[in-house]
Amino acid sequence: MRAAGRITRMTCVNDRLALRRTLAIAALVIAVPSAARAAGYAIYEQGAAVLGMAGAGVASVSDASAMFFNPAALTRLQGSRLLVGGSMLSPVTSFAGMDPYPGYGVTEEMKRQNFFPPTIYYARHGGGPWAIGAGFNSPYGLGVEWKNPDTFSGRYIVTKGTLRAYDGTADLAFAPNPEWSVAAGASAVFTNVELDRHVLVPAPGGGGGQVDVAKVNLKGDLTAGYGWNAALSFAPGTAWKLGAAYRGKVVVHLDGRANVTQIPTGNAAFDAGVAASLPPSQDVTTVLRFPAVWSAGLAWNPRPPWTVEGDFNFVEWSVFRDLPIRFHQTPSANETIVENYNDSWQVRLGAEHRLPAWAYRFGWYFDKAAAPTSSVSPLLPDADRNGPSLGIGIPRGRWTVDAYELPLFVKRRSTAGVNRDGFDGTYKTFVNLAGISVQLHW
């Protein structure tokens, strides 16, 4: 924990619950980077060439992004490669409410934002059985910011949430023969987070209506979690390739700090009571578990210029059963938030056609939502999604430029009246994904 803030007695049950909720949500933010890009936590947009095939590249990946998609493929690359790239993720999310809250007729909208997760990979294969690689990317991320935060009907849940995650990975690959290759590696994921929300309490003596009494801002420290990976590549001939990869779960013991700012209501006596009851800033700790991912892919080259691949990813989201929130100075406020996520899966299909001067790619993927209906919220409006992709690759000597475009259609998802925060309605999200990478080969 960071240096602890002063903790005084927290006396207002509502405010205390609200703070706990905020901190719990902050933990959720850390665990759930983005609803807008991939179901659950991951950002799969880690290589423009593979994304041109809708992310189907576990078997056929042929550039330095193998560090992410299948490190065992490092032995199939020749020489040294440095790949620098990134994606632009542009989510658009809107919400339509239903009764009992926030009610039919209510619509809300997120601010349009663009995010740029970077990718940098280095691969080295000297021609022998061994190859090495290192990578830096941003496998998790969150950008949630609702318009009109002072009146947004879900402001008691979240008004703004951001997460940045940076992953450093190193892998060693070994090919005992031309057909087989295996790899293993380790990674460190550094994350930080910031979350804003409002605290509301019933107006004293009122008819149940609420007034905003405080804003809570939470900033998490940059905290590392560690994991490992293993991969396999099998190429029995020129026509077929088989790939498999496993990325283990990452456990992060995260520290956070909540800052509470009172909102004056204009009633001095009420404000004094609120001031006496609002908790001061304080530190909390939680444990986050990022899920393990199993990937398998089969690539086929029906003719020399064509590659077709199908991948299946299985994500162990069931690890995200709950969030234990621990208050170091007020353990009576400890809480365990139940999430009950389900294991999730993705199907990715893609193809590449290599022409003499350039290549084009296309694909499609389906990503199954991990969040149960009760957990769908303004922070994470998780839903099934479909993404058709188009890509292009242009080799020029030692240089290769790849780009992709992937409009992601997130299925409308209703909370069906069972949202655990009592914020019910239907979410609609569209995300435009576009990216480019430049690889130098020497």
Next chain:
Amino acid sequence: MKSARRFVLFAAAAVALIAGCSKITALVAPGLKSGSADFSVYVAMGTSISAGFESGGLVVTHQQRSFPWLFAHQVHAQSFTIPSISPDGIPPLLQIISLSPLIVSNAGRVLGAPTNLAQPSAYHDMGIPGAVVFDVADSSAYHSSPNPVGRTDFTFFNLIQRSRGTILQQVLSLSPTFISFEYGANEALGPALAGGTIPVLPAGTFAALLHGTLDGLQAFTTAKFAIINVPDATTIPFVTTFPPAGALDATGNVILVSGYPVPLIGNETGSPAPLGFGDYVLLSAAESLAVGTGFPVGTYSYLTGAPGNGRPLPNSMVLSSTEAAAISSTVNAYNNAIASEAAARGLALVDFHALLAEAATTGIRFQGTAYTNAYITGGLFGLDGVHPNDLGQGLIANVMIASVNRTFGSNIPPVNLSAAATLSSSRAKPAGKGRALPWLEHGEAFVEQLFGRPPAL
């Protein structure tokens, strides 16, 4: 490369086209399906809760937020008339004059008046404050004071029943297709609010009256019913707000003797005696507590710091643990009878008892906040500490809707609680200056208590 450029342009155009249609349109409530029920003519029968009584009075602004009114709106009932009372209500509604010191009063408010007293037909909302199940088919007590209800005036029968026959006759005159039936609260909670000084209607008598009344109703109508059960007295702030112990010393600290706070003095057995930690000091004791009554000599009031005068709190201001247990037992028996009748007759059972029990224990989550039965700050009760406020009425409506949907296969949408909730439980004309008859007038210490700093127990 020309092909590559065309490829990129095509991709960009496709994305631009797709991205333009991303904002969601507002949802509309699904069309009503009545199932096996017919909601075209809905009539509410019951007590002050059905009437929309709130913060010590009846006024149109809150009558139009009562659960019967909300239900009628949700089911698109053809017409739903109420005995409309103009501001500032009858009696004038309480309001918060000051938070520090806390002054809750109807001082300065004017007496309202009925605005549709001459309506030729019966009202669709036949909730009458003070009504008991005996009154449904028998008018003999409309102008008397039958046990267990200590009626001191008959204003509401005059305003709502209007000497036009029994409640039953008036309900049937509307040819209802759907009826909500809410009785039992006055039989059980009336005695509780009087500190147990009024006998509770025995459960067997209530069950017999209930059975006979429903028989009488169903003999003359084929309407479908929703029946509302009775909450426990210990789940309402009128009973739970004041602790039975916690006298202060001269410096304002709670006196502890062998680790226990000093109990207040009551008169439950006919002679002054310390209250038990399980006893309840009623909200009606506020003014007595404020002047030191109930606090031993040498101690000080936890409300105002006034010196204890050693006089006991009257029996009517204290509900002993024994009385509370007996009333709770009776309420449970009432509710068993109500549940039995619902099951036998195919009525939709509305579990009001469970709703308030949830408020009193875990709280009811709404907009991220746990709404509780705490007085003033809990967010569910009006300023009289007895009757639900607008949000409370909305919650009752939603419990009723859920039960009706389950029972009759309908799909009535829930009430929009954000629209039901208001910032005031005493919405009437602003108070003027004039007579000052504070109902509660406490010290700053009470404000602290309201905001969560009660004397440590």
